[in-house]
Amino acid sequence: MQYNLLVVLGATATGKTSLAVNLAKEFSGEIISADSRQIYRGMDLGTGKDIEEYVIDGTPIPYHLIDIVDAGYKYNVFEFQRDFVSAFEDITQRKKLPVVCGGTGMYLEAVLKGYKLIAVPNDEVFREEMKGKTIEELEVILRSYKELHNNSDIETKKRAIRAIEIERYYASNPQIDMSYPQMNPLLVGIKFDRESRRDRISFRLKQRLKEGMIEEVQSLLKSGVSADDLIYYGLEYKFLTQYAIGQISYDEMFSGLEVAIHQFAKRQMTWFRKMERSGSDIKWLDGYMPLDEKIDQVKEWFSV
Known part of the structure; x- marks a missing residue:
């Protein structure tokens, strides 16, 4: 390497x-x-x-x-x-x-x-919608946005929901420069x-x-x-x-x-x-x- x-x-x-x-x-x-x-x-x-x-x-x-x-x-x-x-x-x-x-x-x-450290606002409505889903379901949703190189984003439901929330924000705001x-x-x-x-x-x-x-x-x-x-x-x-x-x-x-x-x-x-x-x-x-x-x-x- x-x-x-x-x-x-x-x-x-x-x-x-x-x-x-x-x-x-x-x-x-x-x-x-x-x-x-x-x-x-x-x-x-x-x-x-x-x-x-x-x-x-x-x-x-x-x-x-x-x-x-x-x-x-x-x-x-x-x-x-x-x-x-x-x-x-x-x-x-x-x-x-x-x-x-x-x-x-x-x-x-x-x-x-390479964390995407943009101040992504909280989306309480979205969090409420995701609250009833299992960690497995949340993982599937998160994988639809990005490849997971480790399990840190899906260690808990709270972290998985926040990770999805962040990826949704990036997807809807393509003007943000996320190059790394x-x-x-x-x-x-x-x-x-x-x-x-x-x-x-x-x-x-x-x-x-x-x-x-x-x-x-x-x-x-x-x-x-x-x-x-x-x-x-x-x-x-x-x-x-x-x-x-x-x-x-x-x-x-x-x-x-x-x-x-x-x-x-x-x-x-x-x-x-x-x-x-x-x-x-x-x-x-x-x-x-x-x-x-x-x-x-x-x-x-x-x-x-």
Whole structure:
């Protein structure tokens, strides 16, 4: 298979950035971030941008979809898909390899499966008409609109009805441009056992606090970003903001954030397993493999 896209995914604190950047260097590629928070300017330590890793032996590795909007803005998956396609086409037109790096499962699936992310309005009358049909009947109707490459759209009646509702809308609005670039991705995941992942998360949290993560949040607040907007972003920005404005103590912030990140990493792995059940072929690397061995293994997969 001729791959035209390389994806490096995994839970938080698994070393995705280092591997992706080194692979981009090996394959003459450029990074496209698939992280829902790294798009915000000024949110650096809390989102784990690790910009210093984008330079190898003095050579900067180009990256996209990092620092593209101001903190306080509520960027969404619709915008991500649009911006991703733009970056993908720009990179490929210059004969470079797009290397996606990130752990936001929804963003990854949106671009890998080419979801038609148009704000299709709800049709309550149609939903009522479909409510009495079986999942098998709904599947037949959906197949009359499109080929099903996996079972994700027919996992439940609710999802099947919404999928049909969306396809009906597209069929009745042919002026909508639904073109999508052809992608043949190699999906590479990095994983650690649960206890190792927890240890890495805790270590990285302490390290980032030492590096000034609290000061980063204080600076954002001073710049005019509201506490509510920062709390909206969740995880580090939620707990650090609550601490910065005096709602919780340092110990409450640290313990609460530590637990929240562990839970987040667990949800990330659950999402990746769901992707696999839906047909995504993720080739997993043991996180403890030396970096050069990881690179060699990916090069071997890529050349098949």
